[in-house]
Amino acid sequence: MPFKDQLKQWATQRPDHPAVIAGAQSMSYSQLLASLQSQPQPGRQGISVINEPTGAELVVQFCAAVFQGRTAMVLDAGWPQTHQHQLRELALTWAGHIGSGERPFLLGLSSGTSNIPKGFLRNAASWRESFEESSRYFCLSDSTRTLAPGPLSASMNLYALGESLFTGGTLVVLPQFSADAAIEAITDHAVNRLVLVPAVLDIIVRRALATGADGGMLQHILCAGSALSQEVIELARTWAPNARVQQYYGAAELGFVTASPVQALEATQPPGTSSTDGGAVTSGGVGLPFPGVQLSIRGEDGGEVPAGEEGLVSVKSPYIAQGYAWGDDGLAFRALGDNGWHTVHDRGSIDPEGFLHLAGRASDMIITAGNNVYPHAVEQALRSGVDSGAQILVVGIPDTVRGQRVVAAFYPARQAQGHASAGILPSLRAAAASLPASHRPLHFYELGELPLTGSAKISRVRLAQWIVEGDPRARRRT
Template sequence: MKTMPFIDELKHWAATHGDRNAVVVGESRLTYGQLLGGAQTQPNASGTDSLAIIEVPSSTELAVAFCAAVLEGRTAMVLDAQWPQGLRAQLRQAAADWSARQMTLDRGAAAAPPFLLGLSSGTSGVPKAFVRNAASWHESFVQSVEYFHLGPESVTLAPGPMAASMNLYALSESLFAGGGFVALPHFSPDAALQAMTEHNVDRLVLVPTVLGLIASRGLATGQTGQELRSIVCAGSDLPDATLALARSWAPNADIQQYYGAAELGFVAATSMQKPDLNQDAQGVGTAFPGVQISIRDDAGEELEPGQSGDVWVKGPYACDGYAWGDDGMAFTSQTFAGSGLPAGHNAALWSTVRDQGFLDAEGRLNLSGRASDMVIVSGTNVYPHHVERVLSAALKSEPPVRGATIGTDGEVPVPCTAVVAGLPDERRGQVLIAGIYAPLTEHFPLAEVRRAASSLPAAQRPQQFYQLSDLPLTGSGKISRIVLTQWIKEGDSRATRIR
């Protein structure tokens, strides 16, 4: 019997509470019965008999098309309709070429085609595509709905683009659990706050930057997040200032952060409501249920706690590799022998996206960055992630904004952010630059940031500082070092050189 990641559950909920909202986007909504009926009668999306290319804006129409593709057993690829037309055309052609190659392969009678071509950023302008089987998401749903306490009574708002991997997963996870899913046709903090009120949202799934925007606006306008029981953050670090802001805005929410990758699925997670006094500042949590984590050196030897190396993961959630765009800098799977792991593990398949980190004595994963983000300064390997943490610690001490007494919880500091990247340099090979986003502060904190930088080894000290009028973000709201360097190279007014 072919595994479907959430279709059996969708049919169950349509039969047992078919009149309850399944998906709401703006003014459009579909009950479970309507969603299943629409998926069963949906005309084929563009593509082929085995491939569905879904290319519509965030909408209930996107949800129907995605469910229809999965129901039909076609491989789905969801494109962000906001991407440039030329890029989408390149992706459509790459998917068609991949599908044609798949047709020539002898998969065997028992082999199931992948259900998803997911898109992940690469070193070139065209995203690479990873291949995911249905079982990996189905098993992930089984674990995540329990870990995040998601059920039929839950109403989840994912305010980012529905095509983004995290939000597409959140939609599917909600359908698996029988809950309601809410998305926005276009993001703004006000639109998110309005949707929360209109649809009794009790759970958010979002990236930290978007959480900061919503919480700040909510506190400023007196729209508290008192009804939220859960906030799930991923995609990047959750800064302390943003965490404090979110706690003030949504005091009853369990704020959880997880680390993962589109190719790996869940890796580690933690609840921010119960901070561990022994937790290193870089800790992202312990292994997610069903996952094992191993830190290894370049030769594949497992390292002791506290020693930094490549983060390798073993579990049922990983993808099956790339359909195109494998640049050698990301997802890799292999077996390890003689690793000293418990019996039965030596032949297991481990995967990595070349993130760097270490496990502490309590088994908490601490990250230092991704190998592809590494900057080589005068022959020294520097991970921007570590430098950002040091600079952001200085920004945390910034005084609250004058007049920022918001709501009833006293002064709330506006979150400031440091973004560090590398630029080519004739003498050093590369040089570090730092962009500082400090909105509405009484004075720009250059002196504080430079003082913090002086405590770092010489190779880790930024040589150029820029004042940012906006955060450099991807379309899904993640902070992007690539966008920052583009701004600087192009002389974009959003990044002003100050030293």
């Protein structure tokens, strides 16, 4: 199992060291191990469907499944009951049909094109080898105190739990998220590392700066899920001047793919350009291959494309999932032939320095009047003309003539809200003029808030829904 031996080791060597802190409850390594050993013996199904809010009980049930050699599936306790019931039935049906060999230790949930998440499978080795590399790469130790402010049902945060137990550190989680709760946890529990998505970092940093909360104790900030904006990077540097800020690109099914430190753009550098400095990435690229990862750009037939050209981002590594228990729609994770390369259909290219640049995901692609448009590429072009710190999102919405219509939305920087349109719209239109006609947004919308999933990731699906339904959170400005 990925951290079983290590947890036993820490319970013996450092029994009183806190393993998990959830709100007012703290569990030491010896207490956690004792709780696991007192759990009921498993039944015949071989799977533990865990439906608990983020907290100590969820941690105990997940670790108990690992110790008992069962497959664990962690539900989001905030999902509707019908949703949870359907996932439970899918998991039990899958468990009833698998053979007697080594069971996957994790049945994870990954968002898909339908309403029900895909169920992906992981063996213990994929996480164990990933822990070994990530603990070295991110310089983790038994003195690392990590705050993962998102729900433990999200694979990023569940991995942070396993990684922390593997290295003997302390994981701090929030039963209920708020910026004030996160800031209080950082102070009260001597947190020195954050693992979170950019939207949540943005919320915490702005609140901390507004209230004068100190971030000087932070040594490391790690972000994933979407690109860090230059504004958030600069704010994070102001609040936590001693912290290394890093981002990684990956997927639930692929694990780590690339990682790099980030730095704020120099004042003399034009908006939208990218630069590298000792492996640091500012914008454009998403990093160099993570240790243990081979990276290649390939075509649909699995063949490698010429250097510098765009294609499927393809990965070969020991961190890759085994496949799906259900939900394989052909638009996400798949093998490219039988040579070990896998993709989640993200498209991109690799520059001469080895940095991966993303163009977009196949499932996000907009087909308008027969033209294939990747939102990420349009967003980059629009962002190049805007230096206000606004976040730019591009989606396709139904169109009776074109099939889909390209539209763009912007979420102004906090200081610009209330009078953003007049300043931002001319810049967006000017940047759009440099795009091919098929890629130019036909309409622009101003957002009252970001369209986020339950794990605080940007959701194009939700944005498109707001626009189609006339939701006031997306107001048409042209």
